[in-house]
Amino acid sequence: MRVIGLMSGTSVDGIDAALVDISGRELDLQVNLMASQTYPYPDALRDQILAVCAGAPLSIEALAVLDDAIATQFAQAAQSIQTEYSPTADLIGSHGQTVFHRPPQNNLGYTLQLGRGAAIAHQTQTSTVSNFRVADMATGGQGAPLVSKLDVCLLSHPEFYRCVQNIGGIGNVTYLPPLTTSDQLGVGVKGWDTGPGNVLMDLAVTQFSNGELTYDADGAWAAQGMPCQPLIAEWLKHPFFQDTPPKSTGRELFSPEYLQVCLQTAAPYQLSPADTLATLTDFTAASIVYNYDQFLPHSPDQVVLCGGGSHNGYLRHCLQTRLGASQVMTTDNLGVSSDAKEAIAFAVLAYWRHHQIPGNVPTVTGAPHPVLLGDLHPA
Numbered sequence: 001m002r003v004i005g006l007m008s009g010t011s012v013d014g015i016d017a018a019l020v021d022i023s024g025r026e027l028d029l030q031v032n033l034m035a036s037q038t039y040p041y042p043d044a045l046r047d048q049i050l051a052v053c054a055g056a057p058l059s060i061e062a063l064a065v066l067d068d069a070i071a072t073q074f075a076q077a078a079q080s081i082q083t084e085y086s087p088t089a090d091l092i093g094s095h096g097q098t099v100f101h102r103p104p105q106n107n108l109g110y111t112l113q114l115g116r117g118a119a120i121a122h123q124t125q126t127s128t129v130s131n132f133r134v135a136d137m138a139t140g141g142q143g144a145p146l147v148s149k150l151d152v153c154l155l156s157h158p159e160f161y162r163c164v165q166n167i168g169g170i171g172n173v174t175y176l177p178p179l180t181t182s183d184q185l186g187v188g189v190k191g192w193d194t195g196p197g198n199v200l201m202d203l204a205v206t207q208f209s210n211g212e213l214t215y216d217a218d219g220a221w222a223a224q225g226m227p228c229q230p231l232i233a234e235w236l237k238h239p240f241f242q243d244t245p246p247k248s249t250g251r252e253l254f255s256p257e258y259l260q261v262c263l264q265t266a267a268p269y270q271l272s273p274a275d276t277l278a279t280l281t282d283f284t285a286a287s288i289v290y291n292y293d294q295f296l297p298h299s300p301d302q303v304v305l306c307g308g309g310s311h312n313g314y315l316r317h318c319l320q321t322r323l324g325a326s327q328v329m330t331t332d333n334l335g336v337s338s339d340a341k342e343a344i345a346f347a348v349l350a351y352w353r354h355h356q357i358p359g360n361v362p363t364v365t366g367a368p369h370p371v372l373l374g375d376l377h378p379a
């Protein structure tokens with residue numbers, strides 16, 4: 001079956017589209033990536049999404065207009081990847097754009113992804129699965145991360161303990177103990193959001209460059225500075241890092257206001273922009289490794305990176321320095337595109353939904369049992 005996966009994450013940089021040929025059932029899947037591409041958001045739409053994520057008020061009417069503007073971008077991404085690369089797809093799995101995420105605490109969590117699936121199904125004339133997170137959340141789960149089951153399928157190793165670390169706007173890990181048979185969901189699989197991925201670095205770069213740049217390409221700017229370790233130790237006291245998994249987060253917590261708090265605590269150190277970026281980058285690495293040290297039963301032999309942050313050479317250097325014996329690599333080294341993996345995951349989740357196969361991993365999201373993920377909209 002040919003499935004298009006569509007994903008835009010907390011970086012709000014653009015829509016990742018993956019055209020995937022999938023066969024098999026449950027965990028015994030064959031997944032062949034035929035094409036992948038990122039379609040950047042128009043600047044005005046990106047600015048509006050970032051404003052809404054940062055808490056800008058929106059009337060219901062304006063919400064409806066934004067929902068459909070995002071759906072149209074997603075539909076166009078699906079149409080573009082089909083016309084540019086190959087024949088038509090049978091199914092679309094669209095994550096949509098998260099604009100609000102409240103993890104469960106004493107109540108159920110709430111999450112909102114815009115870009116309604118019915119509009120995508122209509123515009124593309126292709127059956128579309130959307131709203132993947134709500135069913136898991138309705139059972140009390142975090143609704144995130146949802147990529148873990150695919151990570152088990154594609155990236156488990158018979159002998160090695162692996163951490164698959166996605167570095168999008170937010171970071172998330174899947175912990176994969178050795179898996180000897182591929183037909184069972186590995187016992188002991190864990191996963192959670194580790195905290196900031198690129199979000200703080202991106203916000204700082206945007207501020208320091210007066211909006212000229214949106215990210216630190218390859219970490220080249222940060223590499224010119226020196227990380228301030230006392231600040232990193234201070235910032236690691238943030239309660240999110242102490243919280244026991246399952247846990248998830250978003251731009252609500254690691255927000256523009258949070259960056260300003262970080263910059264205020266940095267003021268006494270009189271850091272240059274390069275030093276500040278080095279500190280934020282090493283803090284991102286430190287928060288990932290702190291999560292591993294606190295919550296993993298076994299240290300990973302390999303830490304396998306994916307997502308845009310895997311292109312940040314300085315961040316990779318910080319991670320490798322902090323991880324010591326664990327080998328840092330990318331999913332590309334294991335034959336899975338690091339840029340497309342999250343989009344591939346939503347293609348596979350749609351495929352599982354189509355075949356009535358649950359997509360969540362309860363040990364990851366904290367849901368009490370597996371559930372079917374996503375609402376199915378016929379063409």
Ligand SMILES: Nc1ncnc2c1ncn2[C@@H]1O[C@H](COP(=O)(O)OP(=O)(O)OP(=O)(O)O)[C@@H](O)[C@H]1O
Binds near residue numbers: 011167311
């Ligand atoms: N060459 C690069 N060097 C450094 N950072 C990069 C590079 N390319 C991309 N990035 C970073 O990756 C980010 C985009 O990553 P990605 O698309 O994986 O995140 P996302 O949209 O939040 O997705 P998700 O939530 O699925 O993880 C950019 O905002 C930027 O910070």
Ligand SMILES: [Mg+2]
Binds near residue numbers: 009011014
């Ligand atoms: Mg992205």
